[in-house]
Amino acid sequence: MGINIVQAVLLGLFACLASLPGMGGTTIGNYTLGRPLVGGLVVGLIMGDIQTGIIVGASIQLVYIALVTPGGTVSADVRAVTYIGIPLAILAIRAQGLDPSSEAASGLAASLGAAVGTLGTVLFYGTATMNLVWQGIGWKAMDGGNWKTIKKTIPLVDFVLPWISHIAFSFIPTVVICLAGESMVGLMKDYLPMDGVAMKTLFTVGSLLPAVGVAILCKQVIQKPLDWVTFGLGFTLAAVMGCNLIASALIAVFFALINYKVEQLKTARPALAADAAATLDDEEEEDI
Amino acid sequence: MADLKKVSAKARKSAFRNWIYGNLTCFSQEHMQTFGYLAAMLPVVDELYDNDEDKVKSISTYRTFFNTEPQIGTMVVGLTVGLEEARANGEPLDDDTINGIRAGLMGPLAGLGDSIIVGTFIPILLGIALGLSTGGSVLGPLFYVLVWNLAMYFGMKFAFNQGYELGGSAVEALVGPQSAALRSSIVMVGTMVIGSVAATWINITTALEVPFSADSSLVLQDTLDSIFPKLLNFFFVWLCWWLMTKRKMSPTLVMGLLVVVALVGVLVGFFNPGLSY
Numbered sequence: 001m002g003i004n005i006v007q008a009v010l011l012g013l014f015a016c017l018a019s020l021p022g023m024g025g026t027t028i029g030n031y032t033l034g035r036p037l038v039g040g041l042v043v044g045l046i047m048g049d050i051q052t053g054i055i056v057g058a059s060i061q062l063v064y065i066a067l068v069t070p071g072g073t074v075s076a077d078v079r080a081v082t083y084i085g086i087p088l089a090i091l092a093i094r095a096q097g098l099d100p101s102s103e104a105a106s107g108l109a110a111s112l113g114a115a116v117g118t119l120g121t122v123l124f125y126g127t128a129t130m131n132l133v134w135q136g137i138g139w140k141a142m143d144g145g146n147w148k149t150i151k152k153t154i155p156l157v158d159f160v161l162p163w164i165s166h167i168a169f170s171f172i173p174t175v176v177i178c179l180a181g182e183s184m185v186g187l188m189k190d191y192l193p194m195d196g197v198a199m200k201t202l203f204t205v206g207s208l209l210p211a212v213g214v215a216i217l218c219k220q221v222i223q224k225p226l227d228w229v230t231f232g233l234g235f236t237l238a239a240v241m242g243c244n245l246i247a248s249a250l251i252a253v254f255f256a257l258i259n260y261k262v263e264q265l266k267t268a269r270p271a272l273a274a275d276a277a278a279t280l281d282d283e284e285e286e287d288i
Numbered sequence: 289m290a291d292l293k294k295v296s297a298k299a300r301k302s303a304f305r306n307w308i309y310g311n312l313t314c315f316s317q318e319h320m321q322t323f324g325y326l327a328a329m330l331p332v333v334d335e336l337y338d339n340d341e342d343k344v345k346s347i348s349t350y351r352t353f354f355n356t357e358p359q360i361g362t363m364v365v366g367l368t369v370g371l372e373e374a375r376a377n378g379e380p381l382d383d384d385t386i387n388g389i390r391a392g393l394m395g396p397l398a399g400l401g402d403s404i405i406v407g408t409f410i411p412i413l414l415g416i417a418l419g420l421s422t423g424g425s426v427l428g429p430l431f432y433v434l435v436w437n438l439a440m441y442f443g444m445k446f447a448f449n450q451g452y453e454l455g456g457s458a459v460e461a462l463v464g465p466q467s468a469a470l471r472s473s474i475v476m477v478g479t480m481v482i483g484s485v486a487a488t489w490i491n492i493t494t495a496l497e498v499p500f501s502a503d504s505s506l507v508l509q510d511t512l513d514s515i516f517p518k519l520l521n522f523f524f525v526w527l528c529w530w531l532m533t534k535r536k537m538s539p540t541l542v543m544g545l546l547v548v549v550a551l552v553g554v555l556v557g558f559f560n561p562g563l564s565y
Contacts, residue, residue: 021315026358027308027440031410032433037417041429051424058421058428062489065411076539101423103491107561118540131316138314138323142351147340150347151330155306158314158327197554203561204550208524210490212542214482215528217407221479222529230476232522234483239518245415245484252480256473263469 003047003087008178010046011083014039015174016166019079019127023166030078036060036113039082047090052100056089057082059106060113063209065217079170080120085113088181107206114209123169130165137161293376295332295369295452302331304448307365308441311358320355328365329372336376346372349383356394357401362444364393366451400471408478410436415485492520495560 003011017024018033032038040057044050060081089109098105134157141153222228237243237251295303307328314323329350337343356364368386375381413432421428494512499505512519531537531545553559 021312023313025309026312027437027444030312031440032437035414035432037414037421038429038433041426050426054421054424054426054429058418061414061418065414065485065489104561114543118543121540125317128316131314132318134314135316135319135323138326142344142348145344147343150344151334154323154326154330158306158310158323162314197551200554200559200561201547201551204554204559205547207490207492207559207561208546208550209543211486211492211521211524212528212539212546214486214490214525215532215542216539217411217478217482217485218525218529219532221403221407221475221482227479228526230479231483231486234480234485235487235518235522236483237480238484238487239516239521243484245412245419245481245488248484249412249477249481252477255480256476259476260469260473263472267469 002091003178003181005175005179007046008175011043011087011178012171012174014042014046015079015083015170016163018082019077019166019170020124021127021131021162022079022170023163034078034082036064036082036086039086043083043086043090047087049090052090052093053086055100055105056086056093056109059109060085060089063110063114063213064117065210065213076114076117077120077122077124078117079174080123081113081117083174084120084177085109085116087178088112088116091181104203107203109206110209111202111206114205123173126169127162127165130168131162134161134165293336293373295335295373299331299335300369300448300452303328303365303369304362304445306330307358307362307448308444311361319353321358321361322351322354324358325350325354325365329368332369332372336372346375349386352387352390354390354394356398357405359405359440359444360397360401360447361394363447363451364390364397366448367393368451370452403478404471404474408474408481409439411485412481415481418489486521486525487518490518490521490525492524494520494558496558 014033016022017029018039020026020030020034022029022034024030024033033042036057037054038057040053040055040060041050042053043057044053047053064076064078064081086109089112092108092112093100093105096108098108138153138157141149144150218231222231233255234248234252237248238245243251307324310327311321311324315321326347329347333343333346337346350368368390371381371386371389375386413436417428417432419428420431494508496508497505498508516522528542528546531542532539537545550559
C-alpha cells in the first residue's frame with residue numbers, strides 16, 4: 001500500500017505549516033506540528049494507521065528531542081524529518097514486514113528520519129534564501145516612505161509571500177518524494193539485505209544518533225566540568241536506580257531548591273560570597 | 289499633560305497576535321525576525337501617531353536586525369510597545385536607545401529561551417508524552433499539543449503584558465544578577481533530567497566478544513556493565529558534546545562522523561544489531 005495523491009498533497013500542506021520558518025508560526029507550526037511525535041499522529045491520520053504513525057514518530061522524536069537552532073543554524077530540517085521521514089519509514093516498515101514497536105523498526109525509523117532530515121537542510125536554506133526576495137520588496141516599500149504602502153506591504157511580506165517559498169521548497173519536494181516513496185522503499189529491500197554491512201551500519205547509526213540530540217542539550221546546560229557531576233547524578237538515577245523521568249525530575253527539583261537557597265544566601269551576604277565569587281568567576285571565564 | 293496617548297487594548301492584541309504568529313514566517317539568514325517585528329509594531333505605530341510622516345519615522349526604528357528565542361522574546365515586543373507609547377508622549381527616546389535595549393536583550397533572552405524553553409521545557413514535555421504514547425497511544429501527542437500550546441499562549445501573553453507594563457525593569461529582572469539563583473536552579477533541573485534521558489532513551493551496546501579459548505570468551509558488554517551500567521551511552525553523549533563544544537563541530541558533521549564510527553564498528557564486529565527480514 002503506497003501513498004496516493006490526496007495523501008501526498010495533505011502531507012505537503014503540513015510540511016508548509018510545520019517548517020522552520022513555517023507558515024504555522026513558531027509555536028503551533030514548528031514546535032507543535034513539526035515535532036515528530038505530533039507529526040506521527042498527523043501522518044498516521046493521513047495514512048490511515050495512527051498507531052504505527054505514533055510509534056514511528058516517537059522513535060524519530062528521540063533523535064530530535066531538543067532541536068535547538070541557535071542563531072538560525074539548522075542541523076536537521078523538521079519538515080523533512082516529520083513529513084517526509086515518517087511516511088517513508090512507515091512504508092519501509094510495512095515493506096519489510098517489521099513489527100512497528102520492535103527495536104529494529106525504531107532503529108530503521110530513526111536512521112531514515114535523520115538521513116532525510118540532514119538532506120532536508122537544503123530545503124531550509126532554499127526557503128530562507130527565497131524569502132530574501134520578499135524582504136527586498138518590503139525594504140523597497142519602506143525606503144519609499146509612503147505610510148499607506150508600508151502598511152499594506154509589511155503584512156504581505158511577512159504573512160503571504162513566504163507561501164510561495166513554501167510551495168517551492170516544502171510542498172513540491174514532499175509531494176514528489178512521498179509519491180515515489182513506495183518504489184524507493186521496495187528497491188531498498190531488494191538491494192540492501194539486513195545482514196549486509198550497509199543495513200547493519202544504518203541500524204547502528206540509528207542507535208547512536210540519539211546521543212547527538214542529548215549532546216546538543218548538554219551543550220546548552222553544561223558550562224563547567226563540574227556540571228557533568230550533575231548530569232552524572234541524573235544518569236545514575238535512571239541507569240542504576242531505575243528511576244523514570246518523572247521521578248528523576250522530582251529529585252532534580254529537590255536539589256535545585258537547595259541550590260536556590262544557597263545561591264540566594266550568597267547574594268544576601270555579599271561579604272562572605274566575595275571570595276568565593278572571585279575564584280568562581282575566574283573558572284567560569286576560562287571555560288566559556 | 290491631560291490627554292496622554294495610550295495604546296488601546298485592541299492594538300496591543302493585534303501586535304501580540306502578529307508577533308506570536310509571524311515572528312519567523314518571513315525568515316531569511318540576513319534578517320531573521322525583523323519583518324515579524326515590523327509586523328508586530330505596525331498596528332501600534334499606526335495608532336500612536338497622527339500624521340504619516342511620524343508613522344514612517346517611527347516604524348523605521350525597527351528596521352534593524354532582530355533575532356532571539358521568539359517565544360520569550362515576546363517580552364521585548366511588549367517592552368517596545370511601552371517605549372513607543374512613551375515616545376509618542378514626548379519622552380526623549382531616540383532610535384539608538386530603543387535599539388540598544390532591543391539588542392541588549394535579544395542575546396541574553398535567546399540564551400535563556402533556548403536553554404529553558406527549548407532545552408528544558410520541551411524535552412520534559414516530550415519525555416512525558418513519549419511515555420504516554422507507548423504502543424502507539426494518541427494520549428502522548430495530545431498531551432504535548434495541549435500542554436505546550438496552552439503554556440506558551442498564556443506564557444507569551446504574560447511576557448508581553450509584563451514587558452509593556454513594567455518597562456525595562458521587568459526584563460532586567462529576568463536577565464539581571466538577581467535572577468542568577470533562579471536561573472542556575474532551573475538549569476540544574478534541566479541538567480539532571482538530561483542525564484536521566486541519556487540513560488533512558490539511548491541504547492548503545494557492543495556485540496564484541498574476545499575468545500580466550502575454545503569454550504570461554506570475554507563478552508565486552510558484560511564487562512562494561514560491571515563497571516557502570518550503560519557506560520557506552522554516557523561515553524557517546526560525552527564524545528558528541530566534546531566534538532561540538534571543544535572541537536567546534538556542527539551537529540551535522542558529528543552525525544556524519546557517527547556514520548563512519550558505525551561503519552568501522554560494524555566491520556570490526558564491535559557493533560552488530562543482529563537483525564533479519
